Amino acid sequence: MRFTLSWLKHFLETDATLETIANSLTMIGLEVESIEDKSQSLANFEVAYITSTEKHPQADKLQICHVQTADKVLQIVCGGHNARAGIKVALAKIGAVIPNSDFKIKESTIRGIASMGMLCSAEELGLNEKSDGIIELDSDAQIGDNIASYIGANDPVIDINITPNRADALGVYGIARDLAAYGIGVLKKLDIPIIKENFDTNYQLTVGDSDACPFFSIREIKSLNNIPSPKWLQDLLKNIGIGSISPVVDVTNYISYSFGQPMHAYDADKIANGLSIEKLSNNDKINALNDKEYELQNGDLVIKDTNSIQCIAGIIGSADSACSLSTKNIILEAAVFCPKSITKTGRDLRIDTDSRYRFERNVDREFTLKALDIATNMIMEICGGEASKTLSTGINKLPIRKIDFPLYFLHSRTNMMLDSCQVTHILKKLGFICEDNTQSINITIPSWRYDVSIKEDIVEEIVRIHGYNNIPQDILPEMEIARIIPVGHKRISDFKRQCAIKGYTEVVTWSFMDSKKAELFTSLKDELILQNPISSDLDYMRPSILPNLLQICCNNLNRSFQNLSFFELGPIFKDTSDNVINNLCGVRVGRIAEKNSHKEDRQFDVFDIKADIAAILESAKLDLNKCQIINNAPDYFHPTRSATISLGKNIIGYFGQVHPLILKKYEIDVDVMAFELNINNIPYSSEKFGKRPEYAISNYQMVTRDYAFIIDIDVPAMDLLNLVKNTDKKLIKSVNLFDIYSGDKIEQGKKSIALSVNIQDQDRTLTDADIAIINQKIIAGMKQKFSAILRDC
Structure with a gap:
């Protein structure tokens, strides 16, 4: 979850430093993975103006640019094809380090011409944009201003790791609420605008599966004057890696990251009659907004008009009804989808989107209509237009969930001694409603906390806000533990x-x-x-x-x-x-x-x-x-x-x-x-642990005999080894396989296997007759069981 410091402060009144905020987030369970502050890496970059250019005498693709800075004119050799007099540019001064290459700018001579800096492209500034030439700034850019301030890159970006249970923290407002409860500032009151609704929409809305889509709402907005999004909105989204498309799309992205409520907007002029939310009964295809075609399967939840599929519900929209700067009329959607349905479709199609990520973890159903009003108001403030009445289906209110929380339970689990006032203060700051009943607190769980359902969850909320470091340290009683390893x-x-x-x-x-x-x-x-x-x-x-x-x-x-x-x-x-x-x-x-x-x-x-x-x-x-x-x-x-x-x-x-x-x-x-x-x-050994018996070594001579047998090619060698070992377990000490051969002079389908057999008695020297008996047993056994023929060597 990425957001900027200014975005957080839009919802949180605080004077805390970035370091304090980052440490506090980690302490309350919202682990900070990284902080990116481009203003530091762009400190030696400023807005400049090219007053004149001339061709480089020694290189056709280079130009000599005379660049006006805040206090002087610099001569800079530039290879950008679009470098020309009359444009404002991003200048890397001597000593600056290029973000995407770590190249340090020095005073240099290029093909015999002195160069006192570098004119940069967007890609070189680390703006995640493919560049064709140097970046051209707007004419209202002030010469000498720090480039980070001008491009909106002076806003630190915080990236936190959200655990799957904390869907409420997938919006900046939810993160601000937690920080306010921890004592880092005050949560600003969220003003929900009252929308002037001028007409009833003619579009129809039907839901075929209320389990897969418990709540769905739309609002039509007409007569938009689509202009580029305001710079503050573009900068917020750009800093977290989202490019600006149009005010309508930018606002839906803003709502998703601010409140954790994904939204979607359709070009109303491309929607026939209305929208139907249903599970497919036949396979179908969709050209999605990411320029990919997906083959949908029977059972996938989709949003359709009377002509075609306009959206894979809760995951990604169709390119056929996408909004752009030329869009005049829109249908704005805010809905709630079943996490299991979203997960199945997303997994099957291998689509990962911000929308899917949030719907899989559940969204606050009681905030859905508020999100629709906030988005409507923002769009109309930027683009004008008039709004219809909201059209919705389903239930956007959840059953009230309560937990009776005895105060002793907190002490029994954490050894913390907090009174009811302290507990109530923490929980109320997190949005819980508390009724104090002497020895216990009756707690009403807020709609956005799907992860809280039992008393242990309440303990977790209290402890993470009060501070894990405040858990009393008690010396555990000494215990005699038998050092027995199972x-x-x-x-x-x-x-x-x-x-x-x-x-x-x-x-x-x-x-x-x-x-x-x-x-x-x-x-x-x-x-x-x-x-x-x-x-x-x-x-x-x-x-x-x-x-x-x-x-x-x-x-x-x-x-x-x-x-x-x-x-x-x-x-x-x-x-x-x-x-x-x-x-x-x-x-x-x-x-x-x-x-x-x-x-x-x-x-x-x-x-x-x-x-x-x-x-x-x-x-x-x-x-x-x-x-x-x-x-x-x-x-x-x-x-x-x-x-x-x-x-x-x-x-x-x-x-x-x-x-x-x-x-x-x-x-x-x-x-x-x-x-x-x-x-x-693998069976457990029946051996008892203890002293091993002494290994008896024979004082009598060992006799070795080698055998080569011709057998069927599919007979495992292990079977031969086992047979020979079992011929006389007392006298045969070991059997080793030392050669396997098939080829010339060996019948097809056969192979030759050579064994070395070590024979020894523990009590006496073996005679030739003893060895001959063992020899005959081995040969006879091999012939009887494997039809093996002793090979002449």
Whole structure:
């Protein structure tokens, strides 16, 4: 929410400094994000007058300008094509710093000609305007005046962060009310003009869905003399980044930012018969005011005349009925729309407007007609004309909401000791109506405070105005706390530590994501769609952490970081049940190590991810070899370079290479390896904490035997390893896979797998006969289960 200091003081009588106001806003929960004061950056810029020009002898595109300042004539070399005698310009004096480039003006020589300053364009002055040549000022500009004062840039701009519950602070008047309650000045009385209504409008007004549009009002204004908006209004809007279009449009923007009530104006000569507010029953299109065409869907709330759609209700109007300086007659609209309806349409169409932003958070229904009167009065003061009677439909009064607030409740929640007079004084300044009943206060909630509904909300209002720093500090009683870490917490800590040991960096991302990205990973469920997301691209509860990690990879790759390893442990959402699914997800991109002459230089592959999972599961006392690994991972993994890990009927997780088509959606052009583990399905170890048994080392010789088997190409190597290990668990100490081959001399559809088996007894030296028995068991078992043939080496 951006506004200027003078705009605030239009509603607030105060002598407080800008710094005091900014600190006070933050203290009452309206956090100041930035303050922009262009008057400081434009201190060395002034209005000047070009008395004469001549061509530069050494450059065809340069001119030598003789410029009159407040006290002398300067010679300045200028490249602006519109530099000419007789115009007033913006002069950057020696020592000035150009705002948009930080270039410091110095006395210089350009192609042999001395130049004592610079003539500036609007873009160079930081006015957010594309420039074609130097800025030309009006003839009434006074030579020597500071340029910031002339262009209205001497008004500091305050930008505050409004939380979603504070819709009342989306207008400058609401912010002024809070500051007045905090003691920063006095809130000025708001005068609502009485409009002279000269005629009844002939336009009709109908609302087809009163739930989606609880209140709608219009007023026709005829015979406007559209002239440019007054300078004060243009300057206010320009300073917050809104360009002036016409007085009618400028006034609606002013009302929206002053009181939080969005408004819309139609060119009445382009409206047929009247306006109808309804939900579409068929798909349709609209050419909007932002020069974009939108395809509307069945159920979208629109405003129509008898010919076509004239507005996407509460979001943006149609270009077909837009107002301009040539408009003579208008229909002025002030309405209230259902936040859910606005959110759905805005999200589906991906339109973000100031109007949508305010309607999504609710507007003060009881102020709507007052806003219409204020806007009507302003337009007629600027453009003249005559107004019709107001035509409205729906209810603009809300049921009275009351809270009985016992005084002890404030003390029980905050330890503050405030009497009823102090509490009543604060609440009345915020617009609440209070009736003191000895031990409690009966509070009537104002219409603009939708966020206040329970006693705790009243406590919050009192505390933020009285001051969080005034909460008494009490020493808490000493308590003996047993230093026992719950097993679940310890296990999560172990998982995170293991990831860090393996070289992963922990990240924490939103628990929601873009529904269009989510659809790549799961079928969307309506119950997981957020009704009021903080952003249109964070509108779905995440079904997996992987999409968020891929976005982080994309962001880092775009910044030329090539070797990436990230992990996150947090909840994912499959439905709206209370069962939280804790998921551990990790991704690897790039090389296993930075380029180094002493280390292997290769890309991360599926087996690296598998090794990471083995280490993570080992920290939970689960041997990966005891799990089933099957090639049937979800579709967002590569079909032949991924697998599912199961333990009985429970799926532990997935690992592998992310599918190239998924990576394409994220604009990632390198391979990404990933894993997902369902923490809930990893069993707790039955081991008791205590001293580990001693590891027995055999004193007898270990025998190693190598085998090469030819098997079907689709048989997982893990199955072979498990079979060999289980052949004789007492004597076979380890089995390692050291080669996989398919090609020449190997039958098509087959592959050769080479295993190294280490055999050792704990109590004696093995004889040739012992080894021969194990050898025969391995070969027979492989042949029986996999039809494997021992390969001749």
